[in-house]
Amino acid sequence: MSSPTQAHRSAEEIGRTATGPRPLPALGAARGAAELSxxxxxxxxxxxxxxxxxxxxxxxxxxxxxxxxxxxxxxxxxxxxxxxxxxxxxxxxxxxxxxxxxxxxxxxxxxxxxxxxxxxxxxxxxxxxxxxxxxxxxxxxxxxxxxxxxxxxxxxxxxxxxxxxxxxxxxxxxxxxxxxxxxxxxxxxxxxxxxxxxxxxxxxxxxxxxxxxxxxxxxxxxxxxxxxxxxxxxxxxLGGWASERSAVQLPPLPELAGGDVLLVPRAGAVQSQIRLSAQTVPRTDPRYPALQLANLAYGGYFSSRLVENIREDKGYTYGAHSGFEFTGDQAVVNVDADTANEVTAAALLETRYELARLGLVPPTDEEVESVRQYAIGSLVTATSSQAGLAAQLMALATTGLGVEWLQEHPKRVAAVTGAQVAEAALEFFAPGRFTGVVVGDADMLAPKLSALGGVTVRD
Structure with missing residues (x-):
């Protein structure tokens, strides 16, 4: 315990030695999925x-x-x-x-x-x-x-x-x-x-x-x-719960095509909502593990490129995120950010820039390894509780998958190469694949968004 006269050290001081920063311990080996009866x-x-x-x-x-x-x-x-x-x-x-x-x-x-x-x-x-x-x-x-x-x-x-x-x-x-x-x-x-x-x-x-x-x-x-x-x-x-008829399935969604972003007027709004979306592949597709890592590198966790750009570097938004949305046998990737009106056009520009950069300047080996560890670790964490495991299994079961898919997925993620992540980034994160909306005050947003291009204004 420090004495009353001893100065408190900052986090930066604690993290350094006389010869430089304290080295971080190496990551442990990823645990295999536990067998589930x-x-x-x-x-x-x-x-x-x-x-x-x-x-x-x-x-x-x-x-x-x-x-x-x-x-x-x-x-x-x-x-x-x-x-x-x-x-x-x-x-x-x-x-x-x-x-x-x-x-x-x-x-x-x-x-x-x-x-x-x-x-x-x-x-x-x-x-x-x-x-x-x-x-x-x-x-x-x-x-x-x-x-x-x-x-x-x-x-x-x-x-x-x-x-x-x-x-x-x-x-x-x-x-x-x-x-x-x-x-x-x-x-x-x-x-x-x-x-x-x-x-x-x-x-x-x-x-x-x-x-x-x-x-x-x-x-x-x-x-x-x-x-x-x-x-x-x-x-x-549940023996009395029976019928010859089947529960009513949602009709398949139409394939999502890229195109202009739609500016949706919301008069007087002080903030704008940016929402972009593109068609991807479901969990059953062999490319999904690489796509999952590409998404994490782009905007799927706090250390992603998108967050580093429009939150940490430029301060355009408090939070930005990209992630998958599964409906039936189909999947899309969504990108969202809420911004102040005066930086909405700039934030959309940088969001598109990071989409293009992900394909043209693909994640480095260090980035790939970081998102790989995050993907495996977050899956282990999400399924560590009974409620989390039940939620994960339900999401899988509704598309015909089950425990086996969940247990094998860490191995699939571990086997993804940097080249496969680069291929997924180039194919699925190309800016032209995305469409979406910006919701906000059209009087303030329309001039800059129109100048940016690829935006239409709803009447």
Whole structure:
């Protein structure tokens, strides 16, 4: 312990010796993926089940993914109300009884929806799994959507939608979706408040009967469980959840072509949102590991080229990021940054510059090794908890993949060469492949963005 008169040393002083900076210790060897005891099967009702033993704590995590697309104009509104009221009561239990039973097993159960799926997430003490599955089966087969519950949750949802539609990120996301995919059902992520107000309890009950279906759905269980025993437990708990019809899949997205960035006016905004997007390849493509490393080098983590340029060097934004978005069997890479109006055009210029530089001046061996270690390490970290592993497996299972892909992926990343990263960068990060939107005050932004080129202004 230092004495009161001893001066405190700075971080820089601590990191140096008389002969220079203290050397960093060498990175340890990457750990191999642990073997996971698991079962991957399909029940008689058509539900795919992926059960994995991870006994780090006496808990279990459950994820249920039900394809839930719809072409009807009111489908997004009805689906949102359904998700909000799914857990408000069944023929056997009211809302309070559901909550009480879950509380007794240290559990919780929540639901949500987007244009692609209805999802339920749950956790509980491992020895409470039978109760959790019984509640889940009751909800899936006996949800009543009482008039009063639907009306109450519908009114709350209208208020939340009104707030959400004022948020810059929501506005930018909606603008990007419509620019990329037009009127495709995938663009209807936030329903219109007027549509929600028109939803009736009868419509919600009808949608549940028509679309909350097991065939084509996926259930993931991770925790202190015996995977071999799970299918029989699920057959007992979910035996009444059955239909000859399959859950409704989202239609394939159209191939995303590059083109001009669209300036979307938002009068009076003091900040702008830059959102760019380009078609890439899914996880099953042999080029994906190299593409993953190229993305990290470009903007996928804090030490990336994009962050170093427009955040650290020029101070145009507090944060910039690039990452993958997977929908069905398709994938895109997105780039986003929020900037002050006066530097928006300059930030877009530098963002495009870094896209081009990634292909023309590909990542060095040192960059490749850095992003390789980050990719492997972040995957290990993300799957170290039961909840993280469940989320990762669900993302894979919905595209037909499973535990084997997850266990083998670190080896694929480790085998990627610098030349393969360079090829992926040149092919997939060329500026001409990207399109997108800039949302902001058009009066301030249009002159500079027009001068920059490759930008059109929405009327």
């Amino acid at each position: 698991h079962v991957d099967t399909t029940l008689a009702n058509g539900l795919r089940v992926l059960a994995v033993r991870k006994a780090t704590v006496p808990l279990v995590e459950l994820r249920l993914w039900i394809p839930f697309a719809g072409e009807d104009r009111l489908h997004p509104a009805t689906a949102e109300v359904l998700a909000e009221t799914l857990l408000t009561g069944t023929a056997r239990r009211d809302r309070v009884e559901i909550d009480a039973e879950l509380a007794l097993i240290g559990g919780d159960l929540g639901a949500g929806v987007d244009p692609e799926r209805l999802y339920l997430n749950a956790s509980a003490l491992a020895d409470g799994l039978p109760t959790l599955l019984d509640v889940l089966g009751d909800v899936l087969t006996g949800a009543t959507y009482a008039d009063g519950e639907v009306e109450r949750e519908r009114d709350r949802l209208i208020e939340r939608i009104a707030v959400s539609r004022t948020q810059p990120r929501t506005i930018a996301r909606e603008a990007l979706q419509k620019h990329r995919y037009g009127d495709h059902p995938a663009t209807r992520e936030v329903p219109e408040a007027d549509d929600v107000a028109a939803v009736t309890p009868e419509q919600v009950r009808a949608l549940h009967a028509a679309s909350v279906l097991p065939r084509g759905s996926v259930l993931v269980l991770v925790g202190d469980i015996d995977p071999q025993a799970v299918p029989a437990e699920l057959e007992r708990a």
